[in-house]
Amino acid sequence: MFIRALTVKKSMFVKGGSIFTHGCPLFIRQKSHHTHLWNYTSSVPERERLDKQKQHMARGLPKQKPIAGVEQVIVVASGKGGVGKSTTAVNLALGLMANDPHVTVGLLDADVYGPSIPKLMNLKGNPELTDKNLMRPLVNFGIPCMSMGFLVEDVAPIVWRGLMVMSAIEKLLRQVDWGLLDYLVVDMPPGTGDVQLSITQNIPIAGAVIVSTPQDIALLDARRGAEMFRKVNVPVLGLVQNMSVFQCPNCHHQTHIFGADGVRELARNLGVEMLGDIPLHLNIRETSDQGQPVVVSSPDSPEAEAYKKVASAVVQRLHKSSSG
Numbered sequence: 001m002f003i004r005a006l007t008v009k010k011s012m013f014v015k016g017g018s019i020f021t022h023g024c025p026l027f028i029r030q031k032s033h034h035t036h037l038w039n040y041t042s043s044v045p046e047r048e049r050l051d052k053q054k055q056h057m058a059r060g061l062p063k064q065k066p067i068a069g070v071e072q073v074i075v076v077a078s079g080k081g082g083v084g085k086s087t088t089a090v091n092l093a094l095g096l097m098a099n100d101p102h103v104t105v106g107l108l109d110a111d112v113y114g115p116s117i118p119k120l121m122n123l124k125g126n127p128e129l130t131d132k133n134l135m136r137p138l139v140n141f142g143i144p145c146m147s148m149g150f151l152v153e154d155v156a157p158i159v160w161r162g163l164m165v166m167s168a169i170e171k172l173l174r175q176v177d178w179g180l181l182d183y184l185v186v187d188m189p190p191g192t193g194d195v196q197l198s199i200t201q202n203i204p205i206a207g208a209v210i211v212s213t214p215q216d217i218a219l220l221d222a223r224r225g226a227e228m229f230r231k232v233n234v235p236v237l238g239l240v241q242n243m244s245v246f247q248c249p250n251c252h253h254q255t256h257i258f259g260a261d262g263v264r265e266l267a268r269n270l271g272v273e274m275l276g277d278i279p280l281h282l283n284i285r286e287t288s289d290q291g292q293p294v295v296v297s298s299p300d301s302p303e304a305e306a307y308k309k310v311a312s313a314v315v316q317r318l319h320k321s322s323s324g
């Protein structure tokens with residue numbers, strides 16, 4: 001039995017290391033995917049994908065399998081916890097849609113130990129199962145979301161052995177019916193451990209966005225994150241500098257609490273792009289806590305504009321990297 005301490009919802013029970021919900025095994029039984037989804041044609045040139053696959057396998061890494069129905073996967077990562085990665089992932093996903101209402105965007109919370117997407121996206125409940133035994137994402141603000149937080153109690157400590165975590169990640173990647181998505185934004189767990197590696201090795205990733213504050217200790221970890229992605233052949237789309245400047249709402253004096261330009265400098269050192277600069281702002285914290293992300297609750301505010309800029313920089317970089 002892999003589970004040490006995990007409280008599951010009433011409708012679930014744990015048996016032989018698998019989690020069952022509504023009487024259906026979520027985490028063990030591997031069902032075949034929708035054939036029509038696998039046949040979905042990607043606009044990323046096939047040859048480029050195959051080249052990447054070849055390079056990947058030449059390095060002795062496992063064969064990557066696309067997520068059914070998903071055209072491009074964007075991972076949002078940080079070396080260090082608490083730097084605003086989840087807030088950025090949510091507002092990036094919403095920013096992609098705000099910039100182009102025709103695109104379809106999904107959000108996957110891969111932070112299995114500390115899932116925060118349910119709170120940030122104001123979502124609660126168990127995903128229903130389709131007739132193919134796939135989990136149906138919960139939807140808010142037009143974005144389908146999937147998170148371990150929908151499968152365990154809010155306050156349950158998630159204390160899993162490595163294998164159980166891998167199994168959970170595998171099922172979050174493979175047993176969700178996303179429909180057809182242009183972009184799947186993945187909120188990664190902080191750091192550069194097994195979970196991050198396993199995700200990068202199992203699915204083709206169009207690019208990684210790395211979030212950091214301009215503080216030395218966060219920058220060091222952000223550099224490690226960028227280097228990990230490079231090692232496993234994932235293009236680093238660029239860095240987002242978060243909480244760089246605080247403007248006093250009364251006197252408008254600006255303070256660089258965590259430093260001014262550390263992330264910009266790191267981007268220069270690494271030879272990657274700076275995708276944007278998000279201020280430290282009360283509106284971002286408050287709207288996040290209320291489950292009303294700033295891009296939807298104050299779409300015209302400078303804070304929301306900053307996230308939308310990041311979203312358009314990401315799309316530009318994706319175009320650049322797919323056109324060579």
Ligand SMILES: Nc1ncnc2c1ncn2[C@@H]1O[C@H](COP(=O)(O)OP(=O)(O)OP(=O)(O)O)[C@@H](O)[C@H]1O
Nearest residue numbers: 081082083084085086087190279280281284285288
């Ligand atoms: N630019 C910002 N201005 C104000 N508050 C922010 C900003 N970015 C993030 N926060 C707040 O900082 C806290 C941490 O943010 P968040 O949960 O996104 O970080 P994280 O890197 O995903 O953390 P973890 O690694 O623990 O999941 C949250 O309370 C969030 O509302």
